[in-house]
Amino acid sequence: MKLKLLSIVTLSIFCISACTREATPTLTIKNVTSTKDQYAALAQSIESCKAYSEPFKHLLTQDMLERRVLGLENGKCVFEEDMPGKGLMRCEYSETERVSVANYYRSIKPNSTFSSATKTPLSEALASGACVVSGY
Numbered sequence: 001m002k003l004k005l006l007s008i009v010t011l012s013i014f015c016i017s018a019c020t021r022e023a024t025p026t027l028t029i030k031n032v033t034s035t036k037d038q039y040a041a042l043a044q045s046i047e048s049c050k051a052y053s054e055p056f057k058h059l060l061t062q063d064m065l066e067r068r069v070l071g072l073e074n075g076k077c078v079f080e081e082d083m084p085g086k087g088l089m090r091c092e093y094s095e096t097e098r099v100s101v102a103n104y105y106r107s108i109k110p111n112s113t114f115s116s117a118t119k120t121p122l123s124e125a126l127a128s129g130a131c132v133v134s135g136y
Helices: 040-048 095-107 121-128
Strands: 052-057 064-073 076-083 087-093 131-134
Touching (some): 040 052, 040 064, 040 095, 087 095, 121 131
Antiparallel strands (some): 064 076
């Protein structure tokens, strides 16, 4: 079974109703600690589609996980992010999508507030099928 994920700055927040395509309740995470350039290397790697890997701490579970840019495959930039509980989000971004996602990462301000109700390039990639979550 594959679940859609509302990825808010890749926070990995699952929607309980995602399988039924019902309205999704809003979940807001406030005062997320971030620095201005926290996502700079990731954004650059996604935009250029150069191989890259970094560990990150999941904001809800505090698990140490990994995200990585694998490079171009069939004209798409492949990005993977480990999810809690041995899940995996795999994205295959077109050039337009990867520029949009990279710019979104660059736009994140310190102490930002994120909401699953906010439409972002990440949530759009999940909705379009460019990103798929598996392992659950």
